[in-house]
Amino acid sequence: MDERRTGWVLIFVLVGQLVYLAVQGARDAGSQTRLETVGLRLLGPAARTIAGIPTNLSDAREGAKLRGTILEENRRLRREAEDLRLKLLRLTDVEGEMRRLGSAVRYTTPPAGRIRAVDIVYVDHASWLRTLVLYSGDQEAWVNQPVLSPDGLVGRVIAVAGPYAKVQLVTDRAASVGGMVLRTRRQGVVRGGSRGSGGLELDYVPLQADVRPGDRVLTAGIDGVFPRGIPIGTVVSVEAGGQLFHRIQVAPAVDFGVLDQVYLLDFDTVPQGFKEDLSGERP
């Protein structure tokens, strides 16, 4: 093909891609593209295979050490399980009491949802386009499904391709989560920090609100994606930013560098019937 025709092909391809990008920008942030699904299906198995191989000597050495101390570890875990069982008994009692009090004032507690463990096959938490790819096995994840770790909120699923799912981390600049300060119940919007800092920002908290470094920030359950009460992070600094709102820096509760397994929360914050009512035409 001569260079002139190639030039036209280039223009066609670039304009096509620009339109594709613009259409994506105009669509809902949670929606995924077919091309992305195909790419994830291609690269997911490769990532999973490589994630399963111990890649350095220290891993192998650690494995050998673990094998040596496995009995001791087992004993310690049994003791921990006993303690946790006792705690669970106490908490079940408290839960029952809370339900009784709730029903006395006709308050219905929202459902807590179930969690299931899934493996991480690829994680890039250091670069500015942060990504996490999960392998969820037979039971597929769904778009907008919350992803947690024992320490707190990790993010939400944004693309699903069979058993593989791509997750938008809470530290992503484009991510937004409805958050609240635990001590004062003051609500705001938690977003990924700028300049690839790996931190978070709590926005839209008025200057008169009482927020201090050390305050814990949890999900507020107001965004229709995450249920209330999942730890997001801890306030690191509070400055007066602009005329109306604080500039609040938050350190994430989760250390993304040590994640190897996360949990998918099988939980729908807004009931399906209610969603349909909202999207349908009103009389």
Place this chain on the structure above:
Amino acid sequence: MSALKLFAWIAAAVLVHFVGMQLTPNFARFIDVFLVVVVLHSLEASSLSALLTGLLVGLLHDTITNGPFGLFGFADTIVGYGTARLAQRLVIQRPTGVLAVVSFAAALQQAIVVGLLFLLLPDPALPEPFWIALIRAGVSGLLGTAVYIATNHWRRNAEVRRRGKMSRLRLG
């Protein structure tokens, strides 16, 4: 054969990227193996093949990043086509030339991606400090040069072996 070779290069890039990420979480921050494949292929390919390779490899790269899907596809298409056109006008055979081309291509790709992010995202911010972009361009350039030297060396050795075989056949 050429298409097979290209797919082998892309598979190798995917493998190196995943292994690198397993070894250090900062791997993708400082090296772009996908771009290296695009530039090295474009140095020897026609401009059409270069732009299509850029598109394919860029979209693969988009799959494992979290920005709007197509950012790297767009940037790598331009980089692939630009490199092929440059290679048609200039003779780039020295390793220093390859280093300069790959480094410049890496810088250009990052500039295009950042420009697109500013156009597309409602509240864009500069993603990385400038010095990280420079290091990424430099390291990608070094990797490209190393791969270029190694493949050239391997090609020359294969050629010598082939000639040796031919001459033995003639003598025999």
